[in-house]
Amino acid sequence: MTVQLKIPTHTLALLGVLAERVIKTKANSRREKVVLSIAQQLADKLLAKAYKAMRVSDFNKNKPQSVSLKLYEADVLEYLLKTEIDATADTFIINAFTRLSNDINQKLA
Numbered sequence: 001m002t003v004q005l006k007i008p009t010h011t012l013a014l015l016g017v018l019a020e021r022v023i024k025t026k027a028n029s030r031r032e033k034v035v036l037s038i039a040q041q042l043a044d045k046l047l048a049k050a051y052k053a054m055r056v057s058d059f060n061k062n063k064p065q066s067v068s069l070k071l072y073e074a075d076v077l078e079y080l081l082k083t084e085i086d087a088t089a090d091t092f093i094i095n096a097f098t099r100l101s102n103d104i105n106q107k108l109a
Contacts, residue, residue: 016050019043
């Protein structure tokens, strides 16, 4: 099963930054290693989508990008977003990630 998300380009760019941080993360426990492995696969997918969206002409930059995720990828993305929301003080990032997290939550329910 998959989850289809329409992500605004600016949120996708923020996800690209988050994905780069995830790739550099180290895990200690077995559970952390499993989540990190899924998160790194997800990060590769999101980075590719973010780079592709940024190369598009200015005409399409306001158009939301469609992203298809497997259920476990969507669940890990929601977890990462909630972790980032708790860790940041920037209201723009909080609002963008909260909207996306809520959208994922509705589609997973």
